[in-house]
Amino acid sequence: EPEVTQTPSHQVTQMGQEVILRCVPISNHLYFYWYRQILGQKVEFLVSFYNNEISEKSEIFDDQFSVERPDGSNFTLKIRSTKLEDSAMYFCASREPDGLSTYEQYFGPGTRLTVT
Amino acid sequence: DAKTTQPTSMDCAEGRAANLPCNHSTISGNEYVYWYRQIHSQGPQYIIHGLKNNETNEMASLIITEDRKSSTLILPHATLRDTAVYYCIVRPSYLNTGFQKLVFGTGTRLLVSP
Numbered sequence: 001e002p003e004v005t006q007t008p009s010h011q012v013t014q015m016g017q018e019v020i021l022r023c024v025p026i027s028n029h030l031y032f033y034w035y036r037q038i039l040g041q042k043v044e045f046l047v048s049f050y051n052n053e054i055s056e057k058s059e060i061f062d063d064q065f066s067v068e069r070p071d072g073s074n075f076t077l078k079i080r081s082t083k084l085e086d087s088a089m090y091f092c093a094s095r096e097p098d099g100l101s102t103y104e105q106y107f108g109p110g111t112r113l114t115v116t
Numbered sequence: 117d118a119k120t121t122q123p124t125s126m127d128c129a130e131g132r133a134a135n136l137p138c139n140h141s142t143i144s145g146n147e148y149v150y151w152y153r154q155i156h157s158q159g160p161q162y163i164i165h166g167l168k169n170n171e172t173n174e175m176a177s178l179i180i181t182e183d184r185k186s187s188t189l190i191l192p193h194a195t196l197r198d199t200a201v202y203y204c205i206v207r208p209s210y211l212n213t214g215f216q217k218l219v220f221g222t223g224t225r226l227l228v229s230p
Contacts, residue, residue, distance in 0.1 A: 004159070031216065043160060043203075043220040056216050091159045104150075105218060107159030 002026045004108035006092050012114045013082055021077045021111045023092030032075045033093040033105060034067065036060070043091070049075065082115045089113075120204045125225040128198075134191040136224050138204030141185040146209045149180060151189045152218070153200040160203065160220070163189065194228045201225050 005024045013019050025032055034046040047057040049067050066078045075094075079086055089112050093105040121139040128134040140149065150165040164171055164178045166187070171178045177190040191198055203223040 033216070035218075037157075042222060043154070043218075045217040045219065048216040050216075058217075089157060093159070102165065104162035104165070105160075107161065109159055110157070 004092055004094055004106050006090075006108040006111050008111060009109070010112045010114070012116065015084060015115055016081050019079050019082055019113065021079075021090050021092075021113070023075045023077070023094075023108055024073055025075055025092065025094030026106055027073070028096065029094035029106070030097045031055075031095045031105075032067075032069070033095075034077045035091045035093065035107075036088040037091065037110075038085075038088040046077070079113075082113075084115050087113055087115045120206055120221055122202070122204055122221065122224045124222070125227070128191075128194045128226060128228050130196060130228055130230050131193055134194040134198065134226055134228070136189040136191075136202050136204075136226065137186065138189070139186045140204070140206045143184050143206050144208075147206050148209060149178065149184075149187050150205045150207060150218070151176070151178065152203045152205065152220075154203070154223070155197075155200040160218075163202075194226075196228050196230065199226060199228045 007022045011019055032049040035043050036046055037043045045058050047061045047067055048055045064080045068076050089110045091110045092108045095105045148165050148167050151163040152160040153163055154160045164173055164176050166178045166180050168180055180187045201223040203220050205218055
């Protein structure tokens with residue numbers, strides 16, 4: 001069964017450093033998402049991406065965050081200057097094109113980001 | 117988006133049916149009820165969704181009351197691997213803006229015991 005993959009599984013970085021989290025969505029999917037979950041808290045929506053542009057973003061997704069689909073397979077989340085409060089599990093998700101979809105989102109296993 | 121209310125936690129014996137309730141009394145006519153689960157900090161996993169009719173798939177059944185103000189997710193024969201946090205999410209139809217995101221609450225922590 002096709003699945004969303006994410007790398008790395010765990011990233012440790014120092015405050016102020018840039019990090020790039022990588023995701024490979026399911027191959028025929030066209031809608032892509034990032035969510036995050038701070039330890040012990042809810043899963044929070046960050047951003048949705050379609051047709052090479054952001055379709056929706058949350059208040060969390062400020063100027064420090066950016067997303068990109070650099071080629072036909074990868075989808076990345078960049079945090080320019082990490083803060084301690086960015087420590088969280090980051091989940092990538094994707095879904096099928098409209099017309100084929102039940103609009104369910106398929107999630108990856110997550111990247112645990114630890115900012116020290 | 118309509119707010120949902122779920123019990124914080126539930127227990128179930130292995131092999132028995134697990135019935136997880138959800139209240140969504142402010143749901144509007146074009147909003148769907150989705151259920152996801154999250155097993156121990158893994159990525160959330162889609163289970164089932166419905167609008168007003170009851171639905172069944174290989175994982176679970178979804179019963180939606182006639183007034184659509186509440187629903188119940190049924191795992192017919194719970195196993196230890198069903199131990200997870202279960203999220204009931206109300207979201208607008210794809211015709212509405214904002215339908216893209218999933219808004220997760222705190223969910224119900226289901227513990228399946230031997």
